[in-house]
Amino acid sequence: MTDEALLHQYLVVGAMLFSIGLIGFFTRRNMILMFLSTEMMLQGVSLSLVGWSRFYDDFGGQMLVIFILVVAACEAAIGLALIVVLFRHTGSLDIALLQRLREANLPPWQEANPLPVPEEPSPVWPHLAPAGIRPPESPEATDFRETV
Amino acid sequence: MNPHQILFLTVILLGTAGVVLMLRPGWGTLRVLGVGLSAIAFGGVLAQASPVQLLPEGVVFYLLAAATVGSALAAVSLVHPLYCAVCFGLSLVGVSALMAYAGAQFLAAGTLIVYVGAILVVLLFVLMLAHPRGRASYDWNRWEAFVSAATGIVLLSMLSLLITRTLAGANHLAAHSQPAAPGQTTLQPVAPLAKAQPASSPWPKVPPPKAAQGVMAPQHVARIGQHLFGSHWLALQAAGVLLLAALVGAAVVLARFPGPLLRHQQAANLVASSTTQTPPPQVQHNP
Numbered sequence: 001m002t003d004e005a006l007l008h009q010y011l012v013v014g015a016m017l018f019s020i021g022l023i024g025f026f027t028r029r030n031m032i033l034m035f036l037s038t039e040m041m042l043q044g045v046s047l048s049l050v051g052w053s054r055f056y057d058d059f060g061g062q063m064l065v066i067f068i069l070v071v072a073a074c075e076a077a078i079g080l081a082l083i084v085v086l087f088r089h090t091g092s093l094d095i096a097l098l099q100r101l102r103e104a105n106l107p108p109w110q111e112a113n114p115l116p117v118p119e120e121p122s123p124v125w126p127h128l129a130p131a132g133i134r135p136p137e138s139p140e141a142t143d144f145r146e147t148v
Numbered sequence: 149m150n151p152h153q154i155l156f157l158t159v160i161l162l163g164t165a166g167v168v169l170m171l172r173p174g175w176g177t178l179r180v181l182g183v184g185l186s187a188i189a190f191g192g193v194l195a196q197a198s199p200v201q202l203l204p205e206g207v208v209f210y211l212l213a214a215a216t217v218g219s220a221l222a223a224v225s226l227v228h229p230l231y232c233a234v235c236f237g238l239s240l241v242g243v244s245a246l247m248a249y250a251g252a253q254f255l256a257a258g259t260l261i262v263y264v265g266a267i268l269v270v271l272l273f274v275l276m277l278a279h280p281r282g283r284a285s286y287d288w289n290r291w292e293a294f295v296s297a298a299t300g301i302v303l304l305s306m307l308s309l310l311i312t313r314t315l316a317g318a319n320h321l322a323a324h325s326q327p328a329a330p331g332q333t334t335l336q337p338v339a340p341l342a343k344a345q346p347a348s349s350p351w352p353k354v355p356p357p358k359a360a361q362g363v364m365a366p367q368h369v370a371r372i373g374q375h376l377f378g379s380h381w382l383a384l385q386a387a388g389v390l391l392l393a394a395l396v397g398a399a400v401v402l403a404r405f406p407g408p409l410l411r412h413q414q415a416a417n418l419v420a421s422s423t424t425q426t427p428p429p430q431v432q433h434n435p
Contacts, residue, residue: 023301029289072267
């Protein structure tokens with residue numbers, strides 16, 4: 001595999017990861033999964049930088065990826081702290097509950113036709129099989145019972 | 149229309165339809181069809197960028213890329229958030245393997261340690277802490293699926309088209325582009341890439357070691373520490389300060405905004421501790 005073909009492949013795979021992360025960020029309503037999608041976009045950029053670094057035989061791209069890692073770690077710490085605070089406020093991870101952040105002249109967002117959420121099936125508990133040996137009843141117990 | 153435009157139009161149509169169908173919850177026939185269409189579209193984008201021989205090492209690259217992109221799509225489109233996080237972890241492992249394939253072993257290890265070891269575990273922890281039991285309606289009902297999918301796929305097509313044009317240089321464009329009509333502007337062909345010298349740095353440059361064998365080779369991964377602590381030492385210090393600030397900031401954010409739910413709970417605890425406890429009911433013994 002020549003160097004330029006490898007660079008081309010890495011750039012395309014990085015662009016794919018970036019686009020998939022963008023789709024996830026736009027379409028997801030769970031705050032944690034939106035956060036996860038941004039991390040996926042960062043991964044795509046990192047992959048492109050590694051490809052360029054390989055192509056130029058230079059460590060500059062890898063240096064940038066190291067600092068991307070650092071920023072991603074900081075972002076994870078603060079972002080998850082903010083998500084926990086928002087969860088304490090609304091009791092849910094739904095981003096659509098934060099409607100007060102919209103523009104002042106926009107109507108509140110309402111779900112057009114929500115899909116029906118299927119019920120979780122009730123768990124099937126195991127039946128306890130009878131185990132052990134029933135002791136033989138003594139003739140006294142059969143003759144003189146306390147209760148009938 | 150030249151073959152490139154036809155290919156990218158097909159990719160846009162198939163990919164948008166496939167991703168929209170994939171974003172539907174449940175495992176119906178339509179969703180399986182969506183997986184197939186997305187596989188065709190993403191495979192087409194990957195295949196148009198590969199004038200390389202497949203054997204022997206190309207197979208490894210394609211397997212890794214397919215695993216990475218496929219698990220990334222699964223992470224975006226699955227319903228249950230825990231499955232999404234696990235698929236994201238799989239995609240991270242694929243990215244790490246791709247980095248190792250490109251000769252960035254240190255970054256591969258760093259990605260595994262930082263992302264899979266720390267960030268993903270914290271994500272799963274918060275997810276399990278905050279997620280309600282069973283299925284949530286906000287995981288089941290997505291935002292605008294069609295607009296999101298179309299945006300992402302069009303972005304992907306434009307990016308890959310741009311990458312192809314940039315890398316192919318002037319010769320490829322001259323062969324494939326059509327003559328422009330008068331009054332119509334076209335994109336100018338981009339100059340082919342050249343191996344450039346790295347930009348000069350104001351910091352004192354460390355001379356390369358004499359022996360260029362093994363660990364002492366100028367492109368060995370061990371040189372990464374030399375670069376990190378040589379010409380990038382100021383950025384490294386800034387990164388350390390940033391990490392410390394993020395640590396303190398996360399603690400401050402969590403400590404200063406307890407939220408109404410927690411405040412209600414604290415008030416309830418206060419009330420419960422202030423009221424006198426009723427004596428336990430007496431147990432009646434049967435004679």
